[in-house]
Amino acid sequence: MPGTAANGTRAIALVGPAGAGKTSLAEAMLFAAGATDRLGSTANGSSIGDSSPEARQRGGSTEVNLYNFKYLDDEYALIDVPGSIGFAADGARAVAAADLAIVVVDPDPARAPLAAPALRMLDELGIPHLIYVNRIDQAHGRIRDLLTALQPMSVSPLIARQIPIWDGEKVSGFVDLALEYAFKYRAGQESERIDIPADLQSREIEARTHMLEQLADHDDELLEQLLMDETPSREKVLKDLARETGENIGVSVLFGCATSSWA
Numbered sequence: 001m002p003g004t005a006a007n008g009t010r011a012i013a014l015v016g017p018a019g020a021g022k023t024s025l026a027e028a029m030l031f032a033a034g035a036t037d038r039l040g041s042t043a044n045g046s047s048i049g050d051s052s053p054e055a056r057q058r059g060g061s062t063e064v065n066l067y068n069f070k071y072l073d074d075e076y077a078l079i080d081v082p083g084s085i086g087f088a089a090d091g092a093r094a095v096a097a098a099d100l101a102i103v104v105v106d107p108d109p110a111r112a113p114l115a116a117p118a119l120r121m122l123d124e125l126g127i128p129h130l131i132y133v134n135r136i137d138q139a140h141g142r143i144r145d146l147l148t149a150l151q152p153m154s155v156s157p158l159i160a161r162q163i164p165i166w167d168g169e170k171v172s173g174f175v176d177l178a179l180e181y182a183f184k185y186r187a188g189q190e191s192e193r194i195d196i197p198a199d200l201q202s203r204e205i206e207a208r209t210h211m212l213e214q215l216a217d218h219d220d221e222l223l224e225q226l227l228m229d230e231t232p233s234r235e236k237v238l239k240d241l242a243r244e245t246g247e248n249i250g251v252s253v254l255f256g257c258a259t260s261s262w263a
């Protein structure tokens with residue numbers, strides 16, 4: 001996590017069903033970290049990962065892709081694990097070496113069961129993990145419904161870290177419930193920080209309160225603050241989220257669009 005002292009290279013595994021966007025997310029992370037100067041695509045064969053002839057021909061990963069990058073002075077190794085069933089044994093070995101796993105899923109609740117094997121493996125291995133809801137550009141249902149579908153597959157509670165900003169039928173940005181900042185997506189660029197839209201303010205308070213109550217289940221000091229109607233510091237909230245992830249007692253859920261480098 002940014003802000004903590006580096007302790008050698010941190011290994012992050014990208015797991016989840018085939019086609020969810022793991023290799024695209026790896027590409028977006030490398031691009032965001034400045035390790036590559038253009039956002040490659042698995043769809044047109046220009047990605048850094050999936051460079052073997054088999055993977056290019058198949059249009060999907062056929063082996064574990066490994067990448068290295070530096071972000072905010074820390075070294076990271078990314079382990080992009082193929083989601084196809086045939087690669088499960090390789091995948092489990094790679095995941096066991098990770099400090100953190102990111103489970104990449106589709107926003108459609110009907111596809112949530114595809115994430116079950118990855119979530120079960122991470123719970124069994126005790127690997128701290130997050131869920132990243134990819135393809136937010138194609139989402140058309142409530143993220144809440146997806147979380148409801150995913151929750152039974154996870155031992156620990158899922159914690160929505162963001163809520164979407166809808167512009168008609170499309171998600172156009174998000175509110176980060178820990179930072180209490182809103183962001184508007186911009187194609188191929190860093191998101192623009194905006195004010196929390198007025199019509200979203202009560203929803204934001206409701207969602208943030210829910211997140212804080214979830215965190216307070218494992219933090220008596222926070223519980224006391226909530227009962228006293230005190231506003232916990234941003235630092236405390238971020239620290240609690242990181243601790244819950246590290247101790248595997250909460251699974252933060254974030255979303256974005258890997259192919260546009262959103263979020």
Ligand SMILES: Nc1nc2c(ncn2[C@@H]2O[C@H](COP(=O)(O)OP(=O)(O)O)[C@@H](O)[C@H]2O)c(=O)[nH]1
Binds near residue numbers: 019022059137257
């Ligand atoms: N619209 C959209 N397409 C995506 C997104 N992420 C990945 N894709 C596409 O989905 C397909 C599978 O992506 P890939 O990264 O290879 O998935 P993986 O099998 O999980 O590694 C490719 O055609 C990508 O271009 C996204 O956020 N939005």
Ligand SMILES: [Mg+2]
Binds near residue numbers: 023050
């Ligand atoms: Mg892949």
